[in-house]
Amino acid sequence: MFKTDNNGRSESEKPCAIEVNGVSKCFRIPHEKRVTVYDNIIGKITGKSYTYEVFEALNDVTFSVKEGETFGIIGENGSGKSTILKIISKVFVADTGSVKVKGKIAPFLELGVGFQPELTAVENVYLYGAIMGMNRAEMDAKLDSIFEFAELDRFRDTKLKNYSSGMYARLAFATAISVDPDVLLLDEVLAVGDQAFQAKCRYKINEYKRNGKTIVFVSHSIEAVKEICDNCLMLSNGNVVSIGPTENVISDYLNAVNKKEVERLLNQYENTKDAIEKDNVDPSINWGSKEAKIVDIKFFNNHSESYIFQTGQKFIARIKYKTNQRIEKPVFGVAIYKDNVHITGPNTKLCKMDIDFIDGEGEIDFIVDKLPLLDGPYKFSAAIYDDSCQHPYDHQHCAHGFEIKNLSAKNYGLFDIQGQWLSK
Ligand SMILES: Nc1ncnc2c1ncn2[C@@H]1O[C@H](COP(=O)(O)OP(=O)(O)OP(=O)(O)O)[C@@H](O)[C@H]1O
Structure with a gap:
């Protein structure tokens, strides 16, 4: 079935709202900061001119947004x-390239561009209206609903410089939507205000969507982008690295974020491992008599080595060890911590797995078929003890770590306990 808009046009027939x-x-x-008049005069007298570094914030960025599309x-x-x-929104001028926008555009940008801190909230609303081409009578009619939506009625006559950043952003959003634009530019709007205000913003954004308005939505909240946007663009160091349907772009983004995160976790572990090898580590991280040593810890999902997992995914911790003598009846243990809370600590003895002896190099896997942990960073400990579990050969406490990252939250807290609801 073809998806059509309010005018019966298919996606491909819709004209562009932004090019x-x-x-x-x-x-x-x-390179240097000249703050005072004195600094500037001295600069002139000594003939020292400013030196600059040129920083490329955007490089050859091309994309288009169709009318009625919500673009992340x-x-x-x-x-x-x-x-x-x-x-x-014409606040900045591009060095090269062009931008075409069809229809009335309303920017809600970080800290409400165009707002003047020395003016009161009401004066700023009139100023924004004037910039947007509305006359005083039109803004008079909108004033109450703007302050009601922003929940700032008591602060109408407060100067904006005395507003908190949340109040500032609420006023900016309420003002931007009041001028009924064809194109709405939203920058991190869902990052401000409390849950109730965010829900109100979400409702308003969806109302705009339903009315066929064009929205460009910038956000760090992947969930919000997934919920709201039809198509997306991913920027990295000013370059377009991915563009297309939201799902695909988010997947590219998460891969890039995960890659960085994995590099950070591995680096951290390599440094600790190095320090342990050189016996140069905090004794609260590593202790034991070292006849048997843990030489490496790696994590795997179903398919490959991984340090970022989703709740419910397979989790394997592979512990590589080395002994300098035959060790009778060793016990291998692991532990998982979050924010210094000991979440679990299974060992081979508790799990009734008897190991007769180890001698030389070897590996042992700790396998969880469906990891029940929820989002967040976790620390991982591994240890080798004697049969009595009293004598540590090697105990590496919270030396390694992994993360759980779910695309959509399914639960709050530490565990996904897979409960069911039954209404009676
Ligand atoms: N007026 C300015 N003068 C100098 N550098 C600037 C200016 N505005 C932005 N930049 C730089 O350009 C780069 C891009 O900034 P921009 O605010 O567009 O990033 P962003 O993706 O929105 O970041 P964030 O997610 O942190 O809001 C940054 O390195 C920033 O420091």
Whole structure:
């Protein structure tokens, strides 16, 4: 079945609301800071001119957004998301390339661009309305609903410089939606305010979607992007690295984030491992008589080595060991911690797995078919003890770690206990 809009047009027939073509933008970052008039005069007298570093915030960015589409922009901090929104809304001018926007555009940008801190909230609302081409009578009619939506009625006459960043953002969002734009630019709107305000914003955004308005939505919340956006763009260091249906772009984004996270976790473990080998580690991390040593710990999912898992996924911890003599009846144990809370600590003896002896090099796996842990970073300990579990040969406490990252939250807390609801 073909998806059509309110005018019966299919996706491909819809005209573009925004066309961004080959946009690049550089910023000049001064090497020295001249704050006072004195600094500047001295600079002139000594003939020292400013030296700058040129920083490329956007490089040849091209994309288009169809009328009625909700388009997400994602990427790590500093990747250029806000800069491209500011160029679309004409707050910044691109160095090269072009931007075409069809219809009335309303930016809700970080800290409400155009707002003046020295003016009161009401004065700022009139100012925003004037910038958006609305006359005073039109804004008079909207004033109550703006302050009601922003939940700031008591603070109408407060100067904006005395607003908290949350109040500022609530006013900016309420004002931006009040001018009934054709194109709404939203930057991290769902990151401000409490849960109730965020739910109100979500409702409003969905109402805009239903009314066929075009939305460009910048957010760090992958869940919000997944819920709201039809298509997405991923930026990395000012470059477009992925563009297309939201699911695909989010998958590319998570892969990139995971890759970085894995590198960080492995680096951390390699450093600890190195320190343990050189016997140069905090005794609260590693202790034991060392006739048997843990030489490596690796984690695997169903298919491959991994350090980022999803709740319910297979989890294998592979412990590599080495002994310098025959060790009779060793006991291998592991433990998982979150925020210093000891979550679990199984060992081979408790699990009735008798190991007669170990001698030389070997590996042992601790396998969980469906890991029940919920989102967050976890620390992992591994140890080899004697049969009495009193004498440690090698105990590596929280030396390694892994993360659980679920795309959509299914539960709160530490565990997914797979409960069911029954209404009676
Ligand atoms: N006015 C400016 N002068 C100098 N550098 C700037 C300016 N505005 C942005 N930048 C730099 O450009 C880069 C991109 O910034 P931008 O705010 O677009 O990133 P972002 O993806 O929105 O980041 P975040 O997720 O942290 O909000 C950053 O390195 C930032 O420091």
